[in-house]
Amino acid sequence: MDDLYREFILEHYRNPQNYGTLEHPTFEAEGQNPLCGDELHVQVEVDDAKVITAVRFTGQGCAISQAAMSILSDEIIGKSLEDVAKLSREDIVELLGIELTPVRLKCALLGLVVVKMGMHDHAGTAAPAGWEGVDEISWART
């Protein structure tokens, strides 16, 4: 449990990477976790080869939700949308490197859910099975 608030996580919480907004995002989405009131608004810029060139997010909420988004944003810049589509819950847990209770896992997953939903909404493809409306997380196109 102490591990949850390792310096690595706290550093991302205090100084989030890619925080802010983009002038011309290719797509954007926002999501909330009503349980704790975590909120994220994510914008993504994609080039012609469908590779992510920039990510910006704003939001508020617990350290886990905000740090997870910061870490995720670093991770997906330079990746193709196809690769991002393949990211799983386990990948997020691995990126964070911490053990999470089911309640806190929802906090950690919020960022990935918002990115995935924004991506599929933009492409006009159906949300991947098992992700749309993940538990109590809700999302909206902006």
Added chain:
Amino acid sequence: MTDAPTRAAAPVASPLDPERVSADFPILAVGPNTGRRLAYLDSAASAMKPSQVIDSLRATYESAYANVHRGVYAHAAAATENFEAAREAVRDLLNARSPREVIFTRGTTEAINLVAYSWGRTNLEAGDIVVTTELEHHSNLVPWQQACAATGAELRFIPVDDDGVIDVSGLDALAEGGRLRMVAVVHVSNSLGTHVPLDVIVPWAKSHDALVLVDGAQSVPHRSVDVQALGIDFLAFSGHKLMGPTGAGALWGREELLAEMPPWQFGGEMIRRVEYETSTFNDLPWKFEAGTPAIAEVTAMGAAIRYLQELGIDAVHQHEVEMTRYAHERLLDVPGLRVLGPELGVERGGVLSFLIEGTHPHDIATLLDTYDVNVRAGHHCTQPLMKRLGVHATARASVYAYTTREDIDRLIDGLAEVRRVFGLA
């Protein structure tokens, strides 16, 4: 000649010794993370159980178990007697006139739903007004939203100020332009501890011939509640917040009202005679208790009530007032910490919601848990109230008979650690 040693007069209510009380609660002895005593500050969500209650559950299943009410053999008679003894315990706790006025439910939520369905759907119509407060737990809000939507009645709210204190200055306007039929209010707020002034609200409701339902989830376990003295019509509470098992609670209602209300669930237990085409219904209170009830849980709720009464409900209340005041004072000394709800010195239940600038309540609660200090974080099933106060969530500490000064000191020490981890200290 030496003076005879003088003896101090016996105190009016003997003060509660929370260490002694704690010895009755096996779960408090060892916390899962540190091995130290569990500093359990989440009794507003659910109270821990003393051995007396756990023993009662065991005793039912080991020596007096059968389905209740119809069996002819010894175990059935004993189970029924113990089950009905719990009804008498509730009657006594609330000073109700008769055990016929006590209906067992799963808890507060089901009790309120019973009234909103049975009374609400048969009595409310367009032009009627139901009044509640901005403080309500979802379980005293959503059932009335639904009853109003189904009948065309209008739902209105007694407002709170920015401290979460009820503002009764506009009561008269709330009854204008329609017929005030029901005033359904919480007694003590589970999110802020606000004490709702029933002494103002009940006479106002009665001056309009409206009924009053009180959500007693946070009052009945913590202070003496006399339904006759309050002059109310319905009261709901949950056994699990009163140190009883989950799955058992009660609705108290005035007999004349309950007698007129139709059953809301149908089946066994609630009938007198059944034919293929029609049935006649049982008497109060069984008319509202369809199906096999939570026999062992209700019986053990009776044991919990007796336990509370043996501690002395006034002594418990006094102890909580002291612990709450101590916690409130100490919290106010934590830099960057804001306590929501009534100010220090204003009457409140044993609930303290707080925020620390620069941290999220979930992070506070998660970190405190590493020290075996348990607080709740979230909206506490009062989302509209959170919105009204402009917050997403709070951290909430709540006290009970077993809360010690050391529990609160450990909360304060834990919060210092939270501030250090988040770089605020």
